Amino acid sequence: MNDQHVLRREYLVALGLSLGPAASNGLARFAFALILSAMRNDLDWTYTQAGQVNTANALGYLAGAVATLALIDRVGARRLFNPGMVMTAVALIASGLAVDHLLLLVLRAVAGIGGALVFISGGVLAAGIGDGDPRRAAQAIAVYFSGGGLGIALAGGALPWLFTIYGDGGWHAAWLVLGLLSAACCLGTWAAARAVPVRPRSDAPAASSSVWRSLARFRWLAAGYLLFAFGYIGYMTFVMAWMAEAGAPATRMALVWVVLGVFTACSHRFWRRPLAEWSGGRPMAATILVVAIGAVLPLLGASLPLMLVSAVLFGGAFFITPAAATAFLRKSLPREAWGRAVAVFTLLFAAGQTAGPVVAGWFADLGGLQAGLAVSAVALLLGAGFALMQQETS
Numbered sequence: 001m002n003d004q005h006v007l008r009r010e011y012l013v014a015l016g017l018s019l020g021p022a023a024s025n026g027l028a029r030f031a032f033a034l035i036l037s038a039m040r041n042d043l044d045w046t047y048t049q050a051g052q053v054n055t056a057n058a059l060g061y062l063a064g065a066v067a068t069l070a071l072i073d074r075v076g077a078r079r080l081f082n083p084g085m086v087m088t089a090v091a092l093i094a095s096g097l098a099v100d101h102l103l104l105l106v107l108r109a110v111a112g113i114g115g116a117l118v119f120i121s122g123g124v125l126a127a128g129i130g131d132g133d134p135r136r137a138a139q140a141i142a143v144y145f146s147g148g149g150l151g152i153a154l155a156g157g158a159l160p161w162l163f164t165i166y167g168d169g170g171w172h173a174a175w176l177v178l179g180l181l182s183a184a185c186c187l188g189t190w191a192a193a194r195a196v197p198v199r200p201r202s203d204a205p206a207a208s209s210s211v212w213r214s215l216a217r218f219r220w221l222a223a224g225y226l227l228f229a230f231g232y233i234g235y236m237t238f239v240m241a242w243m244a245e246a247g248a249p250a251t252r253m254a255l256v257w258v259v260l261g262v263f264t265a266c267s268h269r270f271w272r273r274p275l276a277e278w279s280g281g282r283p284m285a286a287t288i289l290v291v292a293i294g295a296v297l298p299l300l301g302a303s304l305p306l307m308l309v310s311a312v313l314f315g316g317a318f319f320i321t322p323a324a325a326t327a328f329l330r331k332s333l334p335r336e337a338w339g340r341a342v343a344v345f346t347l348l349f350a351a352g353q354t355a356g357p358v359v360a361g362w363f364a365d366l367g368g369l370q371a372g373l374a375v376s377a378v379a380l381l382l383g384a385g386f387a388l389m390q391q392e393t394s
Contacts, residue, residue, distance in 0.1 A: 007136070009195075010129050014140040016192025018147020020085060020122040021319070023182040023189075024115035026151015026261065028088050029057055032108075033240040034159040034257060035174050040241075042168040043101070047238075047372070051361025054237050055354055056105040060112025062350035067113070068120045069343035077121035077339060078193045084117025085186045093179030096172045120346050122189075123322070124339045125196045127330045138276040138327050142268035145323040149264025149315060154181055156257030160250040217393045218332075221281050222348055224387025225325055227379045228288050229352025232318050234360035234376030235295045239310075242369045246302035256307045263315035271320045275327045281390025284324035288387055290317035292380035298373055322349070332393045 032054055040050050068080060091111035098104050126144035130136030158177055163170045243253050274283045294314030297306050329341040356376065364372030 010136060010140060011143065013192050013195045014126055014129055014143040015147070016188045016195070017122050017126055018144050018150070019185040019188040019192070020081065020118040021145060021148035022151035022154075023085060023185040024088050024118040025148040025319075026153075026264075027155055027178045027182050027185075028092055028111045028115050028151075029054075029061075030148070030152055030236050031155035031159065031174075031178055032057070033236055033238070034155055034253070035171050036237065037241050037244045038163055038168040038171040038174070042171060047241075047361040047364040047369070048358065049101070050241075051237065051357035051364075053104060053108055054233065054357035057108040057112040057115075058233070058350060058354035058357070060109030060114075061116045062112075062347065062354055063109070064113035064116025065120060065343055065346040065350050068117055069340060069347065072121060072124065072339035072343060073336075077124040078196070080117045080121040081125060081193050082186075082190055084114045084121065085182070085189050087111075087114030088118060089179055089182035089186060091179075092175055092182050096175030096179060116346060116350065118189075119322075120339075120343050122193075123326050123342050125193060127326060127338055127342075128196055128335075134331060135276045137330060138323075139268070139272050141326050141330070142272050142275055142320060142323045145319045145326070146265055146268040148319045149261045149267065151181075151185075151261070152264055152315070153258050153261025156254050156261055160254035160257070164250045218329075218345075218390070220386050220388075220390035221284060221325065221328060222345065224281065224284055224288060224383045224385075224390070225321070225345060226348045226352045227383030227386065228284075228291070228321050229349040230356040230359075231295065231352075231376040231379030231383060232291060232314075232321075233353040233356035234372060234379075235298075235314065237357045238360060238364060238369055238372055239298060242298055242373060243302050243307060245369055248302060248304075248307075252304055252307075256304075256311045259308055260311035260315035263312050264319050267316050267320050268323070270316060271323070275320070275324060280392050281328070281387040284321055284328070284390070285384045285388035287317040287321045287324055288380055288384040290314075291321065292377055292384055294318075295373065295377040295380055299370055299377065328390075 036050050088111050091107050095107045098107060122144060126140045127137060129140035159174050162174055240253055290313050294310045297310035300306060325345050326342055330338060333341050360372035360375055363375050
């Protein structure tokens with residue numbers, strides 16, 4: 001088998017795995033930004049209540065990360081990845097049938113649990129591609145994480161038109177559409193997960209636990225990642241509501257969301273060299289800085305040119321930040337510690353994005369959506385600064 005064939009196969013496997021973030025993040029989490037205004041109007045929610053729905057998803061994600069941390073060494077990434085996909089799809093379909101606020105919170109939490117199982121275990125599977133070659137592994141990791149852009153683009157192409165036809169009451173159908181798309185993604189992820197070689201596990205729990213006790217080695221990267229999670233989710237939760245409040249028609253909102261998704265899906269092409277070649281926390285810092293600039297632009301207005309530039313910058317980097325964290329951990333730790341390391345970082349990520357929607361929503365209720373978006377942008381700028389201070393550890 002020649003090298004070109006091997007590289008093509010690895011790329012296709014990573015692409016299949018990337019349907020995991022497409023479902024767990026692009027459809028199950030971020031598409032809520034497109035549904036938020038309709039649900040808020042139809043159900044008479046405040047922005048704080050709307051933020052609570054996303055926080056429920058983040059709390060579920062946090063619980064899923066804890067479960068993954070406990071299980072991944074014992075059962076392996078593949079056995080968590082596929083059930084997580086099914087759980088996510090079922091929760092989305094059920095959300096379209098629910099009307100009670102508490103039930104919606106529970107279903108969003110279930111989708112978050114499934115999303116964490118998918119995101120972490122899929123990242124570990126992607127990190128195992130490349131047969132030990134750091135450059136090939138970095139490429140596979142970047143392809144995997146940028147898959148979320150496909151889900152964003154699919155949601156952006158479908159949901160605004162649905163609301164144009166059915167009005168605010170169309171949010172039920174919106175969740176059903178997202179659930180069916182997620183179910184379709186399960187077919188690709190199942191095949192891709194089976195194609196990743198399963199290497200025999202050593203006595204990994206003891207070994208990885210001892211390696212991973214030294215969280216202090218990664219403190220700056222961890223701080224940057226925490227602030228990134230806090231900041232990015234505020235933008236992704238409220239930016240479409242910001243455009244709707246400014247009077248943007250559905251066509252304009254759909255265009256901005258699709259552009260964000262397309263650039264997210266293509267972002268691995270822009271970042272593969274920095275991920276493979278830059279040292280320390282520089283790759284993560286650079287991605288967070290680009291995301292921060294994209295998040296600042298809506299504060300200047302909601303015109304179409306400004307929002308398109310914001311979507312290009314934000315989409316072109318925000319899914320690469322988790323890829324940068326995974327790539328750094330991969331080269332800093334032995335293989336048996338990868339799963340637990342990624343899970344611990346995801347716990348930090350989940351904590352940040354749990355607080356983000358509620359805090360941003362609270363500021364939005366006090367001073368308007370611009371205030372909520374400003375809080376998110378400041379957190380991102382601080383996160384970039386912290387990540388830049390991370391040095392190599394190996």
